[in-house]
Amino acid sequence: MTHGGTARAPAEGGGGLRTTLAGLTTRGRSFLAAGVAAAICAYVLGQSDLLRVGLLLAALPLVCATVLHRTRYRVASSRRLSPAHVPAGSEARVHLRMDNVSRLPTGLLMLQDRVPYVLGPRPRFVLDRMEAGGRREVSYRVRSDLRGRYPLGPLQLRLTDPFGMCELTRSFSTYDTLTVVPRVEPLPPVRLTGEARGYGDGRERSLALAGDDDVIPRGYRHGDDLRRVHWRSTARHGELMVRREEQPQRARCTVLLDTRGIAYPGSGPDSAFEWAVSGAASTLVHMLERGFSVRLLTDTGSSVPGAGSDGFAGASQETADAAGLMMDTLAVIDHSDGTGLSPAYDVLRGGHEGLLVAFFGDLDEEQAAVAAKMSRRSGGALAFVLDPRAWGGEPAEGPELSETGEERLRMLREAGWTALAVPPGASLAELWRTADRQRTRPGALSGAQGWS
Numbered sequence: 156m157t158h159g160g161t162a163r164a165p166a167e168g169g170g171g172l173r174t175t176l177a178g179l180t181t182r183g184r185s186f187l188a189a190g191v192a193a194a195i196c197a198y199v200l201g202q203s204d205l206l207r208v209g210l211l212l213a214a215l216p217l218v219c220a221t222v223l224h225r226t227r228y229r230v231a232s233s234r235r236l237s238p239a240h241v242p243a244g245s246e247a248r249v250h251l252r253m254d255n256v257s258r259l260p261t262g263l264l265m266l267q268d269r270v271p272y273v274l275g276p277r278p279r280f281v282l283d284r285m286e287a288g289g290r291r292e293v294s295y296r297v298r299s300d301l302r303g304r305y306p307l308g309p310l311q312l313r314l315t316d317p318f319g320m321c322e323l324t325r326s327f328s329t330y331d332t333l334t335v336v337p338r339v340e341p342l343p344p345v346r347l348t349g350e351a352r353g354y355g356d357g358r359e360r361s362l363a364l365a366g367d368d369d370v371i372p373r374g375y376r377h378g379d380d381l382r383r384v385h386w387r388s389t390a391r392h393g394e395l396m397v398r399r400e401e402q403p404q405r406a407r408c409t410v411l412l413d414t415r416g417i418a419y420p421g422s423g424p425d426s427a428f429e430w431a432v433s434g435a436a437s438t439l440v441h442m443l444e445r446g447f448s449v450r451l452l453t454d455t456g457s458s459v460p461g462a463g464s465d466g467f468a469g470a471s472q473e474t475a476d477a478a479g480l481m482m483d484t485l486a487v488i489d490h491s492d493g494t495g496l497s498p499a500y501d502v503l504r505g506g507h508e509g510l511l512v513a514f515f516g517d518l519d520e521e522q523a524a525v526a527a528k529m530s531r532r533s534g535g536a537l538a539f540v541l542d543p544r545a546w547g548g549e550p551a552e553g554p555e556l557s558e559t560g561e562e563r564l565r566m567l568r569e570a571g572w573t574a575l576a577v578p579p580g581a582s583l584a585e586l587w588r589t590a591d592r593q594r595t596r597p598g599a600l601s602g603a604q605g606w607s
Contacts, residue, residue, distance in 0.1 A: 246297065266310065337486065427547075435514050
């Protein structure tokens with residue numbers, strides 16, 4: 156994916172002659188100071204030859220600044236990102252193009268693109284003389300281990316004279332945005348026993364036509380079989396209506412991400428919260444690839460996509476668009492100020508949600524009870540619980556604290572969840588397989604629902 160913008164900046168714009176004189180380099184200021192000092196000494200000592208030298212030294216930087224100020228060539232710039240969305244830890248390449256759109260050749264040009272510190276040092280380039288109508292292209296790489304949206308630009312152009320006496324900086328107005336999304340881990344296509352209340356690959360389509368009185372007609376479209384014309388509806392509406400003989404029913408999946416700040420210790424790319432965000436992104440992509448209607452839900456009760464299709468990325472929405480929308484949300488998601496999971500539970504209890512995959516942080520007894528009730532309306536529930544003590548939180552103060560995590564998992568399992576503890580640095584793909592083995596293991600809960 157590429158993205159770019161173009162801007163033009165006249166070399167003579169951006170301030171008057173005073174601003175130009177402020178751009179004198181160390182060399183230019185030294186020449187000017189030496190010229191003034193020589194002129195003063197020549198006046199005191201009565202040396203006319205020294206006065207000529209002093210005037211020459213002082214005039215050179217002033218002449219260079221005046222010529223640079225009156226330079227009237229124009230340049231245009233464009234930036235292209237490849238790609239504009241990149242996973243954390245991967246590189247993106249930024250392509251810069253400079254065009255001389257004036258009738259005069261340029262002098263030496265120095266480019267500097269402004270980038271956030273997290274993406275690396277500011278790239279700098281030196282371009283040689285560009286002929287009238289000429290073009291130069293350069294590129295650099297950026298990389299971030301932290302997800303987010305990062306502005307690139309505006310591009311700064313430095314103009315200098317051949318003697319290096321003066322430099323002028325011109326800034327273009329446009330900038331682009333690099334989106335660093337969470338890492339996505341490929342997940343194995345496991346399938347746990349027990350079809351989930353009609354949700355899954357086996358029930359992706361069902362007939363909506365039960366009889367002549369139950370027909371759901373729609374308007375005639377070019378290419379429809381005339382044998383499907385529903386004459387009773389045609390007479391009622393005054394236009395050709397055809398029967399919907401088949402209505403798609405896609406399996407649903409809700410990915411719940413616990414973002415409570417009090418539930419996760421530490422920060423940085425290897426923290427528990429970043430693991431949960433990456434796990435949610437991997438699950439979303441995996442379920443979309445398997446044809447599920449998917450939505451992202453947080454502990455605050457907000458969901459992505461929004462109101463359309465009952466909050467799910469439905470069949471009318473392109474899979475790539477749905478994935479891009481949710482990945483953009485995960486790229487900038489941060490800790491919430493909430494202390495409980497009740498808002499998410501209020502959303503989930505409104506109807507049948509299909510498969511529910513949750514990523515929980517620290518759960519006290521009250522929040523574990525709320526989480527346990529979430530599985531009642533789901534066609535299968537899988538929970539990944541990140542213990543803050545194992546992820547660098549406060550050290551355990553006795554054996555009773557280590558038993559607390561097992562008690563929370565037991566509460567979830569008794570409520571119908573397939574609940575797994577997540578140790579630091581765990582692979583989500585391995586946990587996915589472990590959930591498969593736990594669900595199919597002899598002695599598993601007989602009322603547990605299946606998922607795939």
